[in-house]
Amino acid sequence: MKITMRYGVDAPFWVALLTIIGLVFTLLGMFGSTNGFVLGYGLICLVTGLWMFIYSTTIKIAHREVILNLAQVKAGDELLDVGTGRGLLAISASQRGCKVTATDICSKWDLGGNGKAKLQANIVAENVAAIDIVDADARELPFSDGSFDVVVSNFVVHNIKSIEGRRKAILEMWRVLSPNGRLVISDFSKTSEYIQILNTVSNCVEIKQFFYTFPFSKAIVVKKI
Known part of the structure; x- marks a missing residue:
């Protein structure tokens, strides 16, 4: 299993x-x-x-592939990574041949060494195609409706403090997802809220549970019909 500090320590x-x-x-x-x-x-x-610490340096490197597999990403997909951090999902998606856009409001409290410079350094180190990096709040994504074939987010939405803010973020991800696109939101907290919100816009909501992440987490997988 790959071990690296490249993607930072969560909650350092x-x-x-x-x-x-x-x-x-x-x-x-x-x-x-x-x-x-x-x-x-x-x-x-x-x-x-x-x-x-082991999750941050080993487990999440493997878990990102699980998330992208759930999103059924393929070469040529337009993919949005919401709350990219140091590029964990974005870089792997780019390696798979996706055209990737990554957004974040960087916080070193949530992820050690978080910042655009670290993300850009990781893009160079991993030798992937250019990733479009956008400073954007998940609650107000600066993209047109249906812009992306795939939208992914990992351990991000729970950081939004208000219920209304989390609702806006979920619905923004849904808004920018194209018809027949797939949304995958991975998180360890507030997931019941996300499920309730997504059940109002889709009847194709799947939940996957993981007991090897820290904390234990769920991935909510939704296809936009």
């Missing part, structure tokens, strides 16, 4: 905090405390922090 603050707390409490439990709770708490924090 929490990874660092949990790992540090886990190490401290584990050492206290092993050498300085007779309280089993201290050791148990330390091990839980340590395992969680390490799992988050």
Whole structure:
């Protein structure tokens, strides 16, 4: 399985905090405390922090192919990656021969080293075709109706704080999707909201559950008839 730091560590603050707390409490439990709770708490924090790190550097590299397979991407597709980060989905889609547009409002809180410079560096490092990078809010996508054959988004929409904001983002992705196109939204939180919203515009909503991501996640797959 491919291991790389190229696409950043998800939630880097929490990874660092949990790992540090886990190490401290584990050492206290092993050498300085007779309280089993201290050791148990330390091990839980340590395992969680390490799992988050392994997800970011290994698991998500494989998981992106699962997402793109669910989207049934093929060479020549016009694909939009909403909340691209450092290009995890966008670059793989480009490698598959898609014409890719990637949008984001970069936040280093959500993804370590996030930013357009890192995305551009990854495009060069992976030697893929040019990707159209657009600074855009998912709630107001600057594209015409039906512009894309495929729209994908991974661990993004939950970062929008309001229910109304998340609704707008979901419906914007749907708006810019062409007839017979496929939308795949992967996330670990708020997914029941997304399903309810998409059920109002489509009767072809599929849900896939994944227990190897951290946190556990779902992919919502919708075809636009």
